[in-house]
Amino acid sequence: xxxxxxxxxxxxxxxxxxxxxxxxxxxxxxxxxxxxxxxxxxxxxxxxxxxxxxxxxxxxxxxxxxxxxxxxxxxxxxxxxxxxxxxxxxxxxxxxxxxxxxxxxxxxxxxxxxxxxxxxxxxxxxxxxxxxxxxxxxxxxxxxxxxxxxxxxxxxxxxxxxxxxxxxxxxxxxxxxxxxxxxxxxxxxxxxxxxxxxxxxxxxxxxxxxxxxxxxxxxxxxxxxxxxxxxxxxxxxxxxxxxxxxxxxxxxxxxxxxxxxxxxxxxxxxxxxxxxxxxxxxxxxxxxxxxxxxxxxxxxxxxxxxxxxxxxxxxxxxxxxxxxxxxxxxxxxxxx
Amino acid sequence: xxxxxxxxxxxxxxxxxxxxxxxxxxxxxxxxxxxxxxxxxxxxxxxxxxxxxxxxxxxxxxxxxxxxxxxxxxxxxxxxxxxxxxxxxxxxxxxxxxxxxxxxxxxxxxxxxxxxxxxxxxxxxxxxxxxxxxxxxxxxxxxxxxxxxxxxxxxxxxxxxxxxxxxxxxxxxxxxxxxxxxxxxxxxxxxxxxxxxxxxxxxxxxxxxxxxxxxxxxxxxxxxxxxxxxxxxxxxxxxxxxxxxxxxxxxxxxxxxxxxxxxxxx
Ligand SMILES: Nc1ncnc2c1ncn2[C@@H]1O[C@H](COP(=O)(O)OP(=O)(O)OP(=O)(O)O)[C@@H](O)[C@H]1O
Ligand SMILES: [Mg+2]
Numbered sequence: 001x002x003x004x005x006x007x008x009x010x011x012x013x014x015x016x017x018x019x020x021x022x023x024x025x026x027x028x029x030x031x032x033x034x035x036x037x038x039x040x041x042x043x044x045x046x047x048x049x050x051x052x053x054x055x056x057x058x059x060x061x062x063x064x065x066x067x068x069x070x071x072x073x074x075x076x077x078x079x080x081x082x083x084x085x086x087x088x089x090x091x092x093x094x095x096x097x098x099x100x101x102x103x104x105x106x107x108x109x110x111x112x113x114x115x116x117x118x119x120x121x122x123x124x125x126x127x128x129x130x131x132x133x134x135x136x137x138x139x140x141x142x143x144x145x146x147x148x149x150x151x152x153x154x155x156x157x158x159x160x161x162x163x164x165x166x167x168x169x170x171x172x173x174x175x176x177x178x179x180x181x182x183x184x185x186x187x188x189x190x191x192x193x194x195x196x197x198x199x200x201x202x203x204x205x206x207x208x209x210x211x212x213x214x215x216x217x218x219x220x221x222x223x224x225x226x227x228x229x230x231x232x233x234x235x236x237x238x239x240x241x242x243x244x245x246x247x248x249x250x251x252x253x254x255x256x257x258x259x260x261x262x263x264x265x266x267x268x269x270x271x272x273x274x275x276x277x278x279x280x281x282x283x284x285x286x287x288x289x290x291x292x293x294x295x296x297x298x299x300x301x302x303x304x305x306x307x308x309x310x311x312x313x314x315x316x317x318x319x320x321x322x323x324x325x326x327x328x329x330x331x332x333x334x335x336x
Numbered sequence: 337x338x339x340x341x342x343x344x345x346x347x348x349x350x351x352x353x354x355x356x357x358x359x360x361x362x363x364x365x366x367x368x369x370x371x372x373x374x375x376x377x378x379x380x381x382x383x384x385x386x387x388x389x390x391x392x393x394x395x396x397x398x399x400x401x402x403x404x405x406x407x408x409x410x411x412x413x414x415x416x417x418x419x420x421x422x423x424x425x426x427x428x429x430x431x432x433x434x435x436x437x438x439x440x441x442x443x444x445x446x447x448x449x450x451x452x453x454x455x456x457x458x459x460x461x462x463x464x465x466x467x468x469x470x471x472x473x474x475x476x477x478x479x480x481x482x483x484x485x486x487x488x489x490x491x492x493x494x495x496x497x498x499x500x501x502x503x504x505x506x507x508x509x510x511x512x513x514x515x516x517x518x519x520x521x522x523x524x525x526x527x528x529x530x531x532x533x534x535x536x537x538x539x540x541x542x543x544x545x546x547x548x549x550x551x552x553x554x555x556x557x558x559x560x561x562x563x564x565x566x567x568x569x570x571x572x573x574x575x576x577x578x579x580x581x582x583x584x585x586x587x588x589x590x591x592x593x594x595x596x597x598x599x600x601x602x
Contacts, residue, residue: 014598017508069599074434076595090595097437107428109435113353122349125342126436 004178004210005048005071010080012041012066040066042234043080050177053204053211055225055242057319063234064214065104068180071212072102085177098127101171101209105183108163109170110155116166117151120173127174134173141169144199161192168196172203179203181213185220197223218319230319246312254311255283255295260304268298279306339442346446354451361452368455376401376463379527390532395470396559397528402464403551404526407490408519409457415495417447421502431599440594441587444502473558482557482576489579490550494519496579496586497545503586506593522547529555546582549575 017035041063048054058064069075070082073089073096082089087096103109110119124134142148145165150158158166164184171179181200185193197220203209215221221228221242228245230238238245255271259279266281267273270290275282285295292310299305354361379401383394392400412419421444424430433443473479501515522545530538530552541547553575555561 014601069431072435074431074599075597093434094437094439097435100435102435104428104431109432111349114349118349122345125345126438128338 002050003047004050004052004085005046005212006081006083007047007067007071008045008081010041010044010067010070010082011039011078012063012070012075013078014038014040039234041070041077041231044231044234044236045080046229046236046239048210048212050210051204051208052227053200053213053224055221055228056212056214056231057221057228058214058231058237062231064231065182067231068102068104068182068212068214072100072180073097098174099177101174101176101179103164103167103171103179103181103184105164105167105181105186108155108167110163110166112156113154115152115154116147116158119155119166120170123170123173129174133175137173137175138169141172144202145169145195160187161189164188164192164196165199168199172209175207176209178210178212181211183215184213185215185217193217193219200224252284252286253292255285255292256309256311257281257283257299257305258307260306263303266303268295268302271295339438342438343442343446347449350447350449351451364452365455368452369459372405372456372459375405375527376459390529391561392529395467396555396561398463398467399471399558400529400551400555401527402460402467403486403490403554404523405460406457406464406487407550408494408523409453409460410487410491411494411498413450413453413457414491415445415498416450417444418495418498418502420448422505425505426600428600430597434597441590471559479558482554482573485576486551486554486557489576490554491579492583493546493550493579496583497522499583499586499590503590503593506596506598518545518547526551546578549578 014037015035016038044063044067056064056067066075070077071084071089073093076090084096085099087099089096110116111122114122120134120138123129129137138147142151145168147165147169150162150166153162155163155166168181168184179200184200185196188196200211200213201224204211211224213220213224226241226243228238228240228242229236230245254274257280259266259281262279266276268283271283271285273281274284283295285292290298296308299308376398379397380394383389383397387394389397417424421430424444424447429447430440430444433440433447436443497515497518501519504515522541525533525541526547530541530548533541538548542549553572557572557575
């Protein structure tokens, strides 16, 4: 499998200028160099192979969008290197653009006052998409995303879900090798989300399209991404399989017990009680200290119970733990 | 050729969108034209008092006014995208352009076509034609060719100013209103023969911001007038190319600006 995206020690620092308002202010702004620096991405390195779906995750302001903007040629990096399909996005912007598809979920990439169909036809001309390929794609995307319902509607009149579907299809009309999605499910309802996920999955499977996506929706991650990259505060925190992340962090499990009656002392050796409400009690334990079986046996010996269940922490908690505990699980390799 | 036809397609779409609101379009067209009629009337009133201005008659000034106004109207018509570039950046529309396999300069050009400037353009043309009918310029093929080039050059000059204003957004986010001094102020100033102004002022608008090349030198050429300050014949002859050169330089400035583009934080 070949490498499609290669990011090395990538950094981006924004210069934020202080603005003076008004006519004279704008004149002063020209000469004033007063600014502060915002480090949005710092020394981030990773590679992505053809056909992967990678979840690029992190809390608000972590630097996800900024990274995607450098991968798509919108921003010039402050330092470090980046190639996509062998092209340097900011230097070979047009060549790169022909082979990537981009959706920034927060806004549309289509033309506001044009109907979806005309937007698509415009894209056909811009990307010089052969007629046969264009029709084949539109047909396929229509089938998967039901574009027909709103194909003649001006983009400005589309609902958020419709707009997102239109944008996704538009980003794939020219058969890109790589798809960059920045929050493609933001603001959508459960059904719409499921549909978008299924579409991404199918495109990835059928066309070997490499996908890098950011999201705050952990369902997206669970359903789509085998591999995740976590960044926080501009820095890379974890890069690996979702399962690995889970294994690394899920040294602790939760045991939830519904007792038959309220006992005065319900402490169990090797388990920490974390929560109690009436007869329901939650314990946290580490399987390394005590096996689940031994723990349950200990409880049954002492008390009468109605129900018992064991839970692994979900990804949301895992990621929170990474952010909060500053765990640098997999320090990025240092590049020469 | 492909990019020209794509450009035409882009602006056809824009014009169609503008025509969708036919009533307001017509209204704007009329108001534009009448505002610019008032512009010229002001000059005429001035001449009613003085009859002549630095050896220029009213109709000669009409020629000056006509040329510069045609150039500015066309520039504002075709380069609207640069004029409103700040809002383009704010809406993220420029990000969208950067992900397309087309040049940014080209795309900003193709972004908007302000058809209603036709109102101003026709007023300017009318002034030019009336002025011409009162003057006896012997129109040779050479002079017609020169006029054509001068109009192109002048239009390029104004587009260049708009490009500089737009490119400043790459650093300050807000576009600099100062550029209006040069566009609107320039029109106002350039509606009179530049020889009436102070020397430093003349030089500034000849060598730094070559506004004099838009209409003053071309008018001298067309009217076979001698430049009182003694500008050489060569300068007068090559004036139309200065605007084109100016636009090329601003295009380089644009390119440099794009590499400083910071996008927006959302
Ligand atoms: N154009 C800009 N100018 C100045 N600062 C910026 C700009 N874009 C982003 N930033 C700053 O850089 C940091 C990273 O922003 P970025 O948009 O990449 O975060 P993100 O991970 O996408 O966050 P979110 O989840 O909220 O979308 C933030 O501190 C943000 O304020
Ligand atoms: Mg973001």
